[in-house]
Amino acid sequence: MQKVQESPSYVQTSMAGAMSLGLASGRFLRGAKCTCLNLLLVYQNGCRAACSYCGLACNRDATAARTFIRVKWPTFSLEEILGKLRTSQHSFKRACVSMITQPRSVVDTCIIIKELRDQGTVPVSALLTPTAMKPGRDLALIRAAGADRVGIAIDAATEKLFEQHRGRGVQGPHRWERYWETVVEAVDLFGQYHAGVHLIVGLGETEREMVQAIARAYRIGALTHLFSFFPEAGSRLEDWQRPAMGQYRRLQLARYLIDEGIIDEDCLKYDAAGRITGFGLDIEPYVQSGLAFMTSGCPGEDGLPACNRPFGNERASEPLRNYPFVPKPEDVAVIGNQIWGGEQSHARA
Amino acid sequence: MSDYWRLLDTGTQPAAHNMALERVILAARSRGLIPNTLHFLEFTPSVLVGYHQSVSLEVDEGYCLRHGIEINRRVSGGGAIYVDQGVLGWELVACKDTPGIPGRLEEMYRLLCEGAVAGLARLGVAARFRPKNDIEVGGRKISGTGGAEAGNALIYHGTVLNDFDVETMIRCLRLPIAKLDDKQVQSFKERVVSLREVLGSLPAMPVIKQAMVEGFASVLGIRLEAGALTEQEKKLLEQELPLFQSDDWTRGTRRLQNSSLSTVDYKTTGGLIRVTLRLDRTRHRIRYAFITGDFFAYPERSILDLEAALKNTSCEPGDLLQTVRGFFAAHQVRIPGITPDDFFYALQTAIYPTGRGREQSLKTAESSAGR
Amino acid sequence: MQVDKRFVPEDLRYDRNDYWVKATAGEAVIGLTAYGQDVTGDILYLELPPAGSSFRRGEDSGSIESGKWVGRLLPPVTGMVLERNSALETDPSGVNQDPYGAGWLLRVRLADPSELDGLLNPAAYREWIAGQIRREREEEAAL
Numbered sequence: 001m002q003k004v005q006e007s008p009s010y011v012q013t014s015m016a017g018a019m020s021l022g023l024a025s026g027r028f029l030r031g032a033k034c035t036c037l038n039l040l041l042v043y044q045n046g047c048r049a050a051c052s053y054c055g056l057a058c059n060r061d062a063t064a065a066r067t068f069i070r071v072k073w074p075t076f077s078l079e080e081i082l083g084k085l086r087t088s089q090h091s092f093k094r095a096c097v098s099m100i101t102q103p104r105s106v107v108d109t110c111i112i113i114k115e116l117r118d119q120g121t122v123p124v125s126a127l128l129t130p131t132a133m134k135p136g137r138d139l140a141l142i143r144a145a146g147a148d149r150v151g152i153a154i155d156a157a158t159e160k161l162f163e164q165h166r167g168r169g170v171q172g173p174h175r176w177e178r179y180w181e182t183v184v185e186a187v188d189l190f191g192q193y194h195a196g197v198h199l200i201v202g203l204g205e206t207e208r209e210m211v212q213a214i215a216r217a218y219r220i221g222a223l224t225h226l227f228s229f230f231p232e233a234g235s236r237l238e239d240w241q242r243p244a245m246g247q248y249r250r251l252q253l254a255r256y257l258i259d260e261g262i263i264d265e266d267c268l269k270y271d272a273a274g275r276i277t278g279f280g281l282d283i284e285p286y287v288q289s290g291l292a293f294m295t296s297g298c299p300g301e302d303g304l305p306a307c308n309r310p311f312g313n314e315r316a317s318e319p320l321r322n323y324p325f326v327p328k329p330e331d332v333a334v335i336g337n338q339i340w341g342g343e344q345s346h347a348r349a
Numbered sequence: 350m351s352d353y354w355r356l357l358d359t360g361t362q363p364a365a366h367n368m369a370l371e372r373v374i375l376a377a378r379s380r381g382l383i384p385n386t387l388h389f390l391e392f393t394p395s396v397l398v399g400y401h402q403s404v405s406l407e408v409d410e411g412y413c414l415r416h417g418i419e420i421n422r423r424v425s426g427g428g429a430i431y432v433d434q435g436v437l438g439w440e441l442v443a444c445k446d447t448p449g450i451p452g453r454l455e456e457m458y459r460l461l462c463e464g465a466v467a468g469l470a471r472l473g474v475a476a477r478f479r480p481k482n483d484i485e486v487g488g489r490k491i492s493g494t495g496g497a498e499a500g501n502a503l504i505y506h507g508t509v510l511n512d513f514d515v516e517t518m519i520r521c522l523r524l525p526i527a528k529l530d531d532k533q534v535q536s537f538k539e540r541v542v543s544l545r546e547v548l549g550s551l552p553a554m555p556v557i558k559q560a561m562v563e564g565f566a567s568v569l570g571i572r573l574e575a576g577a578l579t580e581q582e583k584k585l586l587e588q589e590l591p592l593f594q595s596d597d598w599t600r601g602t603r604r605l606q607n608s609s610l611s612t613v614d615y616k617t618t619g620g621l622i623r624v625t626l627r628l629d630r631t632r633h634r635i636r637y638a639f640i641t642g643d644f645f646a647y648p649e650r651s652i653l654d655l656e657a658a659l660k661n662t663s664c665e666p667g668d669l670l671q672t673v674r675g676f677f678a679a680h681q682v683r684i685p686g687i688t689p690d691d692f693f694y695a696l697q698t699a700i701y702p703t704g705r706g707r708e709q710s711l712k713t714a715e716s717s718a719g720r
Numbered sequence: 721m722q723v724d725k726r727f728v729p730e731d732l733r734y735d736r737n738d739y740w741v742k743a744t745a746g747e748a749v750i751g752l753t754a755y756g757q758d759v760t761g762d763i764l765y766l767e768l769p770p771a772g773s774s775f776r777r778g779e780d781s782g783s784i785e786s787g788k789w790v791g792r793l794l795p796p797v798t799g800m801v802l803e804r805n806s807a808l809e810t811d812p813s814g815v816n817q818d819p820y821g822a823g824w825l826l827r828v829r830l831a832d833p834s835e836l837d838g839l840l841n842p843a844a845y846r847e848w849i850a851g852q853i854r855r856e857r858e859e860e861a862a863l
């Protein structure tokens with residue numbers, strides 16, 4: 001009888017993480033490094049939720065190969081991964097344990113965090129699924145297990161879209177306000193800017209709506225980590241388009257300026273369709289430095305972003321959305337042209 | 350980096366010619382007239398002072414004149430050196446934004462010196478990079494390096510000591526050896542080493558050059574193609590040579606310097622420490638220190654490393670104490686009967702020969718270092 | 721070093737060679753920023769253009785030596801030297817210790833005040849430094 005490979009003894013890692021551990025073959029193009037080991041809980045029954053855009057959704061087309069954020073996530077035993085962390089020359093500055101919607105999630109997350117912390121090498125984040133958590137108590141358990149930062153994947157920028165893609169619209173279990181409550185709790189418990197919010201650009205929101213979500217998070221004391229929507233095979237949204245590059249670039253800039261405390265949301269100007277037309281200052285220095293277009297994620301002990309999810313939004317041969325390294329001058333030139341690019345952003349009902 | 354660099358060998362030339370050539374190649378690179386270049390150069394007997402140095406302070410001009418030793422000045426910084434047929438000069442001239450060449454100077458030095466180290470390794474020499482810019486074998490210096498820039502090009506160069514004429518070097522440079530007694534000269538010889546001494550015999554120059562080429566090629570990931578000076582470079586050389594042959598270039602620095610040489614003996618329970626210092630009092634810096642004595646240091650080379658660590662450092666008491674203590678904290682050194690602070694006191698005695706100045710500085714050093 | 725390399729005073733203007741400019745009515749004082757002196761390192765020698773000499777923005781006008789490296793002084797504006805900080809020529813450590821104060825380099829008459837518009841304001845220069853520091857760290861990690 002085949003052994004059931006479930007958490008906490010087993011976890012999935014991103015393909016980038018597996019490559020960096022030496023557990024999968026492959027090289028990153030352009031010298032990129034994967035500096036955060038992203039781990040995902042795994043259960044035979046998969047995730048109980050039904051989010052329209054996610055490759056793990058329980059109601060997805062099971063004949064399509066299961067991907068999560070564009071790539072496969074191979075499964076390994078936790079022992080094997082811990083062994084690799086001990087012995088190999090890895091580039092990780094942080095590890096992250098991601099919950100999925102399953103009853104054992106919290107307990108298993110705590111066990112895995114503790115194992116990682118006992119190794120002692122890198123700080124550990126937890127990516128939370130509030131739906132699977134008891135208010136107050138479970139966050140405290142996760143902190144006690146040794147996580148120093150948490151992320152909450154809100155993903156959708158407005159309540160309406162949240163309901164549509166994750167809640168009642170897909171008979172899914174998630175609720176908007178519960179997610180935001182968890183963000184407030186997380187900031188209280190883990191500290192200012194030690195909690196992060198995941199938001200996905202391109203689920204049907206306007207640019208203004210996304211800025212408002214970023215600003216709301218910042219006001220609470222959380223930072224935003226942006227993703228560009230990618231149509232996962234087998235998900236409900238597999239036929240959707242990716243958001244226009246210009247839209248994504250404008251939002252990367254807005255996020256950077258807001259999260260760095262350089263502007264607040266009132267500085268931005270929009271057109272009738274909710275597209276950003278101005279930032280309230282000269283953006284040239286911020287385009288030149290290129291930092292706004294790098295992946296934003298939890299930092300390592302040196303304070304620099306460690307979760308850089310290399311090529312998580314596209315193949316290396318395609319235009320990069322989140323740069324996992326400081327953009328070179330030739331990249332900056334390309335980015336400069338994309339910001340006010342002619343493509344229109346989509347606003348879906 | 351799979352670009353081709355030019356490999357240029359201009360052979361033995363007079364100093365003025367070689368110094369002018371450095372500026373010419375640098376300018377040509379900055380203007381995009383030539384590719385990145387690895388350049389070999391050799392010398393007739395010459396003394397080369399650093400860009401900001403003053404010939405009269407650094408060179409025994411009388412001796413050089415009497416012995417036909419040419420005096421000239423580099424485009425790069427650093428101190429005065431003696432070069433002759435026993436020295437191979439190498440230099441890398443590249444565009445500042447050449448991929449793979451770090452922007453920060455410390456990292457650039459490290460990478461380019463590793464190229465030279467790899468070259469020496471191919472000759473069977475276990476050389477190592479010693480920050481900030483030395484290449485040493487067993488603690489003894491085999492190469493000095495330095496650099497400069499112009500426009501968007503940089504030059505980084507060094508010398509390999511193939512065969513070493515230490516006597517001539519001591520005589521033509523004003524070194525921190527107050528009296529040229531045999532013991533001092535011997536100690537000085539121990540700070541430098543030549544290829545001949547390391548290997549027991551000297552490989553032919555083409556062999557040395559080939560090894561250096563391979564070393565740089567492997568560390569920098571480049572390929573080299575033999576080339577010659579271009580017509581434009583030759584023309585530029587014609588234009589620049591008169592300046593480099595004139596006093597305007599060689600003696601043109603208007604440096605105000607209050608530089609002094611002082612030697613003191615400092616007694617400790619573990620033995621005598623003799624310190625000779627070249628001080629730049631106006632800049633409050635130790636130019637170099639020469640530390641000898643009858644103590645035993647394990648490993649022996651640690652004194653040479655201490656001297657390297659003191660080079661061009663501040664002689665303010667608090668800074669000096671930190672430099673000395675920091676060195677010993679970072680290195681495994683054992684000197685029976687002598688503490689790190691003993692070296693500090695010895696250096697202080699050399700910096701402040703009169704008793705009063707010394708007492709004052711000891712107090713200030715302790716208080717500012719204790720912060 | 722006394723001063724934090726990220727310190728950027730609000731009343732100055734900057735360029736990407738890490739010089740600061742303080743302009744008042746056709747004249748300006750020029751110096752190296754805190755970040756600039758950090759990148760340069762301990763300055764051992766400095767050669768500044770003499771009073772009365774003219775210079776162009778970005779043109780080689782002097783030398784700065786640190787750690788056996790001779791770098792060039794590239795002014796952020798075009799003009800004529802009214803006064804150079806000659807104390808620095810005997811002891812350049814002032815540039816490292818107090819880059820915005822006693823370590824000033826030149827007092828100049830501006831040939832073209834409109835060049836000031838091309839300089840970076842403090843926020844833009846801060847961003848420039850942030851990008852440079854990130855790049856340096858990436859380079860270090862790659863070695």
